[in-house]
Amino acid sequence: MKILMYNTVSDEMPYVEKWTEKTGHEVVTIDQPLNETTVDRAKVFDAITTQQTTAINAPVYAQLAQFNIKQIAIRQVGYDVLDLPEAFAHNIRLSNVAAYSPRAIAEYTLTQLFNLIRHNKKFDRAMNKGDYTWAAGGQAREIHDLTVAVIGVGRIGTALAEMLHAMGATVLGVDPIYRAQNEPFVTYTTLDDALSRADVISFHTPLNDETRYMADENFFDKIQPGTIMLNFARGEIVDMVELEKALESKLLAGAAFDVTPNENDFMNQKQDVTALPADVKRLIEYDNFLLSPHIAFYTNTAIKNMVEMALNDAVTMVNGGVTENEILR
Template sequence: LESTEIYNLTVGIIGAGHIGGATAQLYSALGAKVIAVDPIHRVELSPYLEYTDLDTLLKTADIVTVHTPLDESTANLFNSETFKKMKNTAYLINMARGGIVSAADLIAALQNKEIAGAALDTLANEGQFFEKQATPEEIPEDYKTLRAMPNVLISPHSAFYTDTAMKNMVAMGLDDVVAIVNGKRPQFEVYK
C-alpha cells in the first residue's frame, strides 16, 4: 500500500497543554505542519505550532488529534457537524476522553466516508467493559461496530500504565498530601 509521509501532512491538535504540546513537538520534528486550538496560547510552543480557530483546523488538518479535558464545552465536540467540516481523507485520533466524540456520529461519518479513519484510545463509558472481563452481551454495539471497521484502531486507554508512570503518580500524590498537610495548595489538583 502506498502511503504519504508525515512531513507532507497538516496535523491539527485540539488542546495544546502538556500532552498536546509534546505531541506538537513530535509531529513538528517529523516535518509536519502543526496547527492547534487552545484557549491558552503558550509562547514556548511557537517553534512547533501555529494557533488557529476550530473551523480552520477541521478544514485543513489531515490528522486531528484530541488532547483536551471532557467538560461542557468539549462534550460531543466531534459530532455530525464536526465530521462534515473535516477532509474526507482526514484521520481522527482521540487520546483524551471518550465523551468528546459521539460514537454514533463517528460511525456514520466513517460509513459515509466523510473521514478516512479513526484511532481511539478511549470510548464513552469504556469503564463498563474495559475494566473487567465483559461478556459479549455487555459490550456496547457502537464499540462492536467500530472494532469491526478496517479503518478504526481501538486501544484500552492504557498508555499511562507503565512502571515509571505508576511511580510518578504515587510520588505526585504523596507530594500533594504533604503540601496539603503543610497548608499549601496541591500542585496536581484533579478537576471534575
C-alpha cells in the same frame, strides 16, 4: 500520616512501598474506587487518593467532611470525575497529576497514527488469512506530508506537537490559551480553520461543558474527506454515532481511540467479545478503526509519577501547604 489509596492496581505497589519507606507515612491500599459504598473506609484516615473513571458523586463529599478528610488527591490528569462545587462546598481541597508523563500519551498517540497511515490492521488481518500482497493493506502516506490539528495544546498536546514537528509534519494548534514558547513548532489557529486544513485531528483537551461532545454533526461537516481522527483524551469529547457515520461514509480515512463514552462498561475487564457494547462491537470490525483499553498513559515512568506526586500532594494539602497540582475554585 495515614493515607487510604483507593482503586490501587498491582503495578502501583512497588512505588507505594518505596514512597512509604522514604517518607515514613502509612499507606493502606484497596482495589475499589471511591464512591458512596466505599467512602466509609476513609473514616480512620488522614488523607485519601484515588484514580478512576467512575464519578465521585455528591454524597461522598459530605461523608468525607464528616470524617474530617480535607482533601482528595487523584492520580490522573482528568478530573471530570470530581464534583467540584460539592467538594468546595465541604472545604475539601483537590489535586490532580497534570504532568505525570505527557510524553507517554503523546508517544502512544503517535504510535496509533503510524498504525493507521501504514494500514497495519488491514495488513495483519490479511496476513492472518495468508494474503501477503501489497494490495491487502494499500499504499501508505508519510508523516511529513501531513497537517495535524492538535486540539488542546497543553502539556500532552505540546509534547505531541514537538514530536510531529521533528518528523516534518505541519502542526496546527487550537487552544484558548496561547503559549508563545510553542511558536517554533505550532501554528495557532481557529477550530474552523484547523478542521478545513487538517489531514489528522488529535484531541488532547480536558472534558468540561465546552468540550463535551464537541465533535458533533456540525464538527464532522467541517472536516476534509479522508481525515484521520485520534482521541486519547476523554470519550465524551466525540459523538460516537457521528464517528461511526463518518467511518461508514469514508469521510474519515481512519480513527484511533483510547477512550469511549461507555468505557466503564467494558474496559479493564476480561469478557467474551460478544458481551461488548453493540457500538464497540461494530467499530472494532472496521479495518481502519483502532481501539485500545485506555492505556496511553501506561508506562513505568507514568505510574511512578502518578503514585509519588499524588501521595506527596495528599500530605502537603492536609498539612495546609501549597502544591502546584491543586485544582482551584
